[in-house]
Amino acid sequence: MIRTQSVGGRLWVWAIWILVGFFIVNLMGLIATVVVNSFSTRWFTTWLPVGFTTKWYLSAWDEFQLPDVLLATFEVVGAVVLLSGLLGVPAAYAMARREFPGKRFVMLLFLLPMLVPPITFGIPLATVLYRADMAGSIVGVVLANLVPTVPFVILVMIPFIQQIDPRVEAAARVFGAGTLRMFIHVLVPLLTPGILAALLLVLVRTIAMFELTFLTAGPTSQTLVVALYYAVFAAGVRAGQSVDAMAVIYMITTLAWLLLALRFVNPTQIVTRAKRA
Amino acid sequence: MNGLRATLARNGVDGVTLLLLPAALFIVALFIYPFLFGLVLSFQPKTGDWLANYARFFSDPFLYDTVGKTLKLAVPVTLLNVAFSVPVALRVRLMANPKLLTTILVIPITLGTVLVAEGMLNYFGPRGWLNRALLEIGLSDSPVHLIHNYWGVFLSLVITGFPFTFLLTLSYVTGIDPALEQAGAMLGARGWERFKLIILPLLLPGLAITFCLSFVQAFSVFPSAVLLGAPAGDTRVISVAAYTAAFEEYDYAMASAIAMIMGLVQVVIVAGTLGLQSLFYRGPAGGGKG
Numbered sequence: 001m002i003r004t005q006s007v008g009g010r011l012w013v014w015a016i017w018i019l020v021g022f023f024i025v026n027l028m029g030l031i032a033t034v035v036v037n038s039f040s041t042r043w044f045t046t047w048l049p050v051g052f053t054t055k056w057y058l059s060a061w062d063e064f065q066l067p068d069v070l071l072a073t074f075e076v077v078g079a080v081v082l083l084s085g086l087l088g089v090p091a092a093y094a095m096a097r098r099e100f101p102g103k104r105f106v107m108l109l110f111l112l113p114m115l116v117p118p119i120t121f122g123i124p125l126a127t128v129l130y131r132a133d134m135a136g137s138i139v140g141v142v143l144a145n146l147v148p149t150v151p152f153v154i155l156v157m158i159p160f161i162q163q164i165d166p167r168v169e170a171a172a173r174v175f176g177a178g179t180l181r182m183f184i185h186v187l188v189p190l191l192t193p194g195i196l197a198a199l200l201l202v203l204v205r206t207i208a209m210f211e212l213t214f215l216t217a218g219p220t221s222q223t224l225v226v227a228l229y230y231a232v233f234a235a236g237v238r239a240g241q242s243v244d245a246m247a248v249i250y251m252i253t254t255l256a257w258l259l260l261a262l263r264f265v266n267p268t269q270i271v272t273r274a275k276r277a
Numbered sequence: 278m279n280g281l282r283a284t285l286a287r288n289g290v291d292g293v294t295l296l297l298l299p300a301a302l303f304i305v306a307l308f309i310y311p312f313l314f315g316l317v318l319s320f321q322p323k324t325g326d327w328l329a330n331y332a333r334f335f336s337d338p339f340l341y342d343t344v345g346k347t348l349k350l351a352v353p354v355t356l357l358n359v360a361f362s363v364p365v366a367l368r369v370r371l372m373a374n375p376k377l378l379t380t381i382l383v384i385p386i387t388l389g390t391v392l393v394a395e396g397m398l399n400y401f402g403p404r405g406w407l408n409r410a411l412l413e414i415g416l417s418d419s420p421v422h423l424i425h426n427y428w429g430v431f432l433s434l435v436i437t438g439f440p441f442t443f444l445l446t447l448s449y450v451t452g453i454d455p456a457l458e459q460a461g462a463m464l465g466a467r468g469w470e471r472f473k474l475i476i477l478p479l480l481l482p483g484l485a486i487t488f489c490l491s492f493v494q495a496f497s498v499f500p501s502a503v504l505l506g507a508p509a510g511d512t513r514v515i516s517v518a519a520y521t522a523a524f525e526e527y528d529y530a531m532a533s534a535i536a537m538i539m540g541l542v543q544v545v546i547v548a549g550t551l552g553l554q555s556l557f558y559r560g561p562a563g564g565g566k567g
Contacts, residue, residue, distance in 0.1 A: 006467075016368050017368070019365070020365055020378075024381055026400070026436075027381070027384070027436060029406050029407070030397055031384075031388075031396055033396060033399035033400045033406060037399055047409065090296035090300070091297035091299070091301065093293065094293055094294050094295070098289045098293055100290050103289075106297065110301075110304065112304075116540065117493050117496070117543075118497070119499050119516045119520075119539075120536055120540050121311065121312060121536075123520075123532050123536040124312055124316075125307060125308070127311070127315060127318065127529045127532070128307075128314050143307060144307075146303065146307070147307050150304065151300075154300060179293060208389035209389075210391050210499075210500055211500075214500075215520075215524075228391050228392065228395070229500055232391065232395050232398070240399075244395070247396075251388060255384070255388075258383070262380060266379075267376065267379035267380050
C-alpha cells in the first residue's frame with residue numbers, strides 16, 4: 001500500500017473523512033428525528049420533546065388502517081418474491097449455460113427494465129393495466145412490481161449458476177434425470193445461498209418500491225410505502241407523531257429484512273447487481 | 278423433425294434454452310408492449326391532429342419548462358455525487374474492513390425517497406436539529422430554509438443519490454489493479470499525478486456508466502419533488518407533469534407523450550455521455566468490468 005506522506009496529502013485525507021462523517025451525522029440525524037418524534041408528546045422549541053409516550057403507535061394503527069395496509073404489503077411482497085424466483089431462476093439458468101443466436105438481444109431485454117427508471121415506464125404500464133382493468137387490484141400491483149424484479153433475479157443469479165461445475169449436471173443427466181428433476185435435486189440445493197440472496201434483495205426492494213405501486217395501486221392494494229406517502233402528503237390532517245409512528249413501522253419492516261439480506265450479500269452488490277460474485 | 282431439433286441444438290437452442298421463454302415473454306408483455314402502446318397512444322390525442330400532444334407540450338411553458346427544471350436539478354446533483362464519490366471511494370478502497378461504512382450507506386437507498394423526505398421535513402425544518410445547531414453555533418441568525426424549495430429536493434437527491442453513486446464507483450475502483458498505481462509510485466509519480474495519469478483513465482468508462490445511472494435516477498425524481506419541493510413552482514419536475522396529466526386530468530395520451538419525452542431526454546444525455554467517454558482510453562486494464 002502507498003502511504004500518504006506530504007502535509008497537503010494528509011489534509012486531503014482528513015477533509016475526505018470529515019465530509020463522510022458530516023454526511024453520516026446528518027443521515028443519522030434525520031432518521032433519529034423520525035424515531036424521537038414518534039415517541040414524543042409535544043416537541044416544538046427544544047432539542048428533545050417535552051415528554052415521551054407510545055400512544056401514537058396505537059393511533060397510527062387505527063388511523064392509517066395499518067392492519068389492512070400491512071396485509072396488502074405482505075401479499076404483494078410475497079407474490080412478487082415467489083413469482084420473480086419462479087420466472088427468474090430458470091431464465092438465469094438458460095442464460096448462464098447456453099450460447100444461442102440473439103443472446104445479446106435477450107440480455108438487453110432483461111437489462112432495460114432495470115435501467116429505465118420506474119416512473120418513466122410506470123406511466124404507460126399503468127395505462128395498459130387500467131385499460132385491462134387490472135390496476136387498482138393486488139394483481140396489478142404485483143404485475144407492475146415484477147417488471148424490474150424478474151430481470152434483477154436473472155442478473156443476480158447468472159454468476160451464481162456459472163460457478164457451479166457443469167459436470168455435476170452432466171452426471172445427473174447420465175443417471176437419467178430430466179431438467180425438472182435436475183433442478184429440484186441438484187441445482188436448487190446448490191444454488192440455495194444465491195437464490196436466498198436474490199430473493200431477499202427483491203423483498204427489500206419491493207417493500208421500498210414506491211413509484212410502481214403508487215401508479216398502479218387502488219385503495220385496497222396500497223402498500224406501506226404508498227400509505228406513508230399519502231400520510232406525509234396530507235401532513236396537517238393527522239398528528240405529525242402519528243405519521244412518524246407509521247414511518248418507524250415502515251423502517252423496521254425494511255431494515256429487518258435488509259439486515260438479514262446483508263448476511264448473504266455484500267452491501268455493494270445491492271447497487272452493482274452482484275457483478276463480482 | 279429430428280434434423281431440425283439437432284440443428285437447433287447445435288446452435289444452442291434446446292429444452293434448457295426454452296426456460297427463458299416465460300421471463301422473456303413477461304418482459305415483452307409488461308415492459309416492451311406498454312412502451313409501444315404508450316408511444317402509439319401519445320400520437321392519438323384527445324383533440325387535434327396526431328402531433329397535438331407534442332405541440333402542446335412544446336408550446337405551453339408550464340409543460341416545457343419542466344424539462345429545464347428537471348435538468349437543473351438532476352445535472353448538478355449527479356455531477357456533485359460523482360465528484361465526491363471518486364475521492365471517497367479511493368480512500369475506502371484502502372480500508373481493511375469497509376463493511377460497516379458501506380452498510381450505513383445502503384440504509385438510505387433501502388429506506389427510499391419517501392422515508393428520507395419525511396425525515397428531512399423534521400430534520401431540516403425551521404425547528405429541526407440542523408437549524409437549531411446552526412443557530413446555537415451562531416452560523417446563522419434565522420432558520421435557513423432548506424425544505425419546500427429547490428434545495429430540499431437537491432438535498433434529498435444527495436442523500437439517496439450519493440450512497441448509490443458511491444457504491445457503484447467503489448465497485449469500479451476496486452476493479453483497478455493496485456499494482457499499476459504502485460508501479461507509478463515507484464517511478465516517482467506523486468499522488469495527484471498517479472490519479473490523473475493512472476487511475477482516472479482506467480476509471481473513466483466506469484464513471485461514465487455511474488454518471489448515466491445516477492443521472493437517470495435523479496431525472497425521474499418524483500416523491501421528494503412533491504413532498505420536499507415546491508411542486509407548483511421551482512420543482513415542478515417532468516414526472517410531476519406526467520403524473521398530473523394521467524391521474525388528475527385523466528389524459529393518458531398526454532401523459533404518455535410526457536413519459537416519452539422524459540425517456541427521450543434520458544436517452545439523449547446517456548448517449549451523449551457514453552459517446553464522450555468513447556473518445557478516451559479504452560483498454561483491458563480497465564478492471565475488465567465493461
